Amino acid sequence: MSIGTVISTQDSPNTTKFSFVISGDIKKNMYVKVNNVIAVVEEIYTFNPYYEHADSVSYYEKEKSLSQIYPTTESEFKVADALIMGEIKGDRVERVIFPVNPGENVEIADNQSISKILGLDDKGLWLGNINTHNLKVKINMNRLLKKHLAILAISGAGKSYFVSVILEELMKRKTMLPIILIDVHGEYSKLFKSLPKEFNGKVKVIQNIKIGFKNVDPMMLAHWMSLTGIQTREISSQLAKIEKEVQGTYDIDLVIDKVKESNISTNTKNSLIKWLEYLKTFGMFGKVDSINIHELVKPGQLSIIDLREIDSLTIKQIIVSYYARRMFNKRKKDELPPFSLIIEEAHNFASQAKEDKNISKSILQTIAREGRKFGASLVVISQRPVQLDTTVLSQCNSHAILRVTNPNDIKHIQESSEGFTTQMAKDIPGLAVGEVFLTGEAVNKPVLFKVRKRIIDTSEKDKTLDDMLKEWMGKGDKVDNVSTFI
């Protein structure tokens, strides 16, 4: 059914766009077709010749409304600008090399053509819907995750919700990729506490994290303690010695003792002891890891590393660095299965800021650069794209962008994201909660959709201040404490 007619404007139709007068029900971002050429409606304009000249509108409106004098609504018409996405030829999608003709009929594109043009996959992860077309957006898992994914938006736009939908989809699969999720605020461990039957046994939450010092290698220490070359060499040889002498596990105290006893030059020795004592104050180094790495990275399992109890950013970075390094090194030697590492608040772990101490940044950069060769994929989530390290961001070949309002953030994303159009930059500040633009490797063309409802039901809505206050006041003892202050 025709919903419009292609018109001739100063610069269109051409091979990239056309405009059409609307005669049917069509909205912005809907997909249309002219013969087999598929296009997306980028903008819609309303015209009315009665209101074209400001002087005459002003003149008439002094007396009476123009619509009371003339049948103005009868002359109103709407024009849509459509951006061409490609032409469907049999099973293939081809680039358009010849314009459509003025006067041709425009129709709403069928779902099969839209799926083909966008590169959706029937067997893919069902992440959301294009409601105007009643179309499920299913994305091929390999295309989405293999070359890393960045999820960017302001706070409250729906990043974590989107991640939980991705997780549900991954957990639904028969052969589920091992997922390790860095849960900075413990929101996922709360969310996945009560699971529907189909996900039972698939989630492991890791709290009270301890690191076995035997597994700490010199490179980790070099990054955590900003060691110089000489210091790194000396601690390396001490660790190698301990490794030979000590059967089984050991803790940081033993390393400190060995450094004290060693014949390392005084300055280097003192600095190393100072650094090791500093590390010890974090209270997180034991003899063994709180979770075996093979229990952490396991097919069919989502492992949530819950960092909610940890206040210090340095400690959080050490934990991320430790696990990311161990996972990646073991993956390279094929001692672990392929995995995806999801990092919330990624700008805190790979920061663009000069003052970043690079505790976890370098390993994340390494995984970003080399991970795809080894099947180690990264998903970075951030509400401050400008603060996210550009090496990490630019290696993410797919971007999921929800609402972003800061112009600097938008510019930053635009610079690092392939296929990010000027129109998208205009539309992103106006997105509603849960609306996402997916661009890059995951799809053939950028696609805007509404993230689907998640299966895991939570009564925990975004709490208002009032809710939080009432909940807190419900805890009697705290209220008593407060009254003593007043």
Ligand SMILES: Nc1ncnc2c1ncn2[C@@H]1O[C@H](COP(=O)(O)OP(=O)(O)OP(=O)(O)O)[C@@H](O)[C@H]1O
């Ligand atoms: N697709 C969606 N459908 C329904 N509700 C949603 C959707 N996306 C987000 N929400 C709701 O909006 C609120 C904020 O979402 P979410 O916590 O995912 O935001 P966020 O981007 O992760 O924010 P922050 O940066 O602060 O972590 C939540 O209450 C969530 O339930």
Ligand SMILES: [Mg+2]
């Ligand atoms: Mg969040």
